Amino acid sequence: QTGSANTNPSDSADDEYITNVSIGTPAQVLPLDFDTGSSDLWVFSSETPKSSASGHVTYSPSKSSTAKKLSGASWSITYGDHSSSSGDVYTDKVTVGGFSVSSQAVESATKVSTQFVQDTVISGLLGLGFDVGNTVKPRAQKTWFSNAANSLAQPLFTADLKHQQTGSYNFGFIDTTLAKGPIGYTPADGSEGYWGFTATGYSVGGAKLNRNSITGIADTGTTLLLLDDDVVNAYYNNVESAQYDDSQQGVVFDCSEDLPSFSFGVGGTTITIPGSLINLTPVSDGSSTCFGGLQSSADIGINIFGDVALKAALVVFDLGNERLGWAQK
Numbered sequence: 001q002t003g004s005a006n007t008n009p010s011d012s013a014d015d016e017y018i019t020n021v022s023i024g025t026p027a028q029v030l031p032l033d034f035d036t037g038s039s040d041l042w043v044f045s046s047e048t049p050k051s052s053a054s055g056h057v058t059y060s061p062s063k064s065s066t067a068k069k070l071s072g073a074s075w076s077i078t079y080g081d082h083s084s085s086s087g088d089v090y091t092d093k094v095t096v097g098g099f100s101v102s103s104q105a106v107e108s109a110t111k112v113s114t115q116f117v118q119d120t121v122i123s124g125l126l127g128l129g130f131d132v133g134n135t136v137k138p139r140a141q142k143t144w145f146s147n148a149a150n151s152l153a154q155p156l157f158t159a160d161l162k163h164q165q166t167g168s169y170n171f172g173f174i175d176t177t178l179a180k181g182p183i184g185y186t187p188a189d190g191s192e193g194y195w196g197f198t199a200t201g202y203s204v205g206g207a208k209l210n211r212n213s214i215t216g217i218a219d220t221g222t223t224l225l226l227l228d229d230d231v232v233n234a235y236y237n238n239v240e241s242a243q244y245d246d247s248q249q250g251v252v253f254d255c256s257e258d259l260p261s262f263s264f265g266v267g268g269t270t271i272t273i274p275g276s277l278i279n280l281t282p283v284s285d286g287s288s289t290c291f292g293g294l295q296s297s298a299d300i301g302i303n304i305f306g307d308v309a310l311k312a313a314l315v316v317f318d319l320g321n322e323r324l325g326w327a328q329k
């Protein structure tokens with residue numbers, strides 16, 4: 001068996017990607033942010049304070065004949081950007097891309113931070129990280145993918161995120177026609193709950209790859225490519241108008257700049273992010289100053305290959321073989 005779901009950028013800056021998920025009986029369809037950087041499936045619900053839930057599609061377990069309260073269970077999560085949410089837990093039928101898990105832990109939010117309240121285009125997150133990262137207590141729950149894996153044709157999923165176009169999350173199969181180059185595989189480290197891996201080197205503007213390895217995570221739930229300062233500086237030294245903008249908390253440059261590409265080596269292949277994908281968006285509507293898609297990871301303590309990097313590739317999250325596959329597209 002397999003599943004295939006379309007995913008769409010939330011706005012003109014490709015800030016996040018929205019995928020519809022069916023929960024309960026009859027189906028309640030919620031737009032969720034699929035997140036390989038976390039391991040909780042949580043939703044805005046009938047239990048979320050009305051003032052916080054305003055503008056969001058919500059899940060009502062009381063309206064689902066297949067919903068069951070998971071007695072005594074609670075959850076609480078904080079993300080890298082300091083956003084957070086918490087609540088209690090139900091189990092219910094959850095269908096993604098036509099594939100159903102009959103008893104999936106659906107974490108109902110009784111509290112959500114401002115960033116989530118304001119982000120009305122999504123109704124929660126569907127974690128695609130490793131189960132060890134799940135925050136439900138007293139007993140951690142499995143992710144939707146973990147529950148599905150044994151029934152899928154292959155225990156893997158792929159992410160095909162695109163700039164300002166519809167992409168896909170495929171479960172149980174690899175559609176190699178989505179790629180232009182070969183798939184390079186490298187071991188994945190799931191010990192922290194993330195999809196950790198090591199890139200063997202990098203280069204700017206089509207130069208030869210160096211051998212400075214970069215260890216980080218493949219995170220569909222993070223917008224940017226966040227790397228060490230020495231890499232960020234090596235890149236923006238090639239961008240004449242680049243400067244750090246305190247108010248924007250990042251590197252900005254003239255939108256008219258012709259940005260160099262950024263390449264990294266992984267699994268014996270090279271992934272090249274075209275400069276156009278690194279010119280993310282004007283700092284404000286109509287501004288001629290643009291915000292960079294490559295920024296520093298210094299304040300986070302972990303390198304994050306977020307959507308800016310993922311948009312250049314077809315990425316295979318292979319749980320069965322504990323490996324990540326990257327193919328140029």
Ligand SMILES: CN(C)c1ccc(C(=O)NN)cc1
Pocket residue numbers: 016033035036037038079080081083115116119219220221222
């Ligand atoms: C506030 N929102 C929508 C967030 C969504 C995802 C994340 C994240 O760090 N995912 N790996 C943080 C915040």
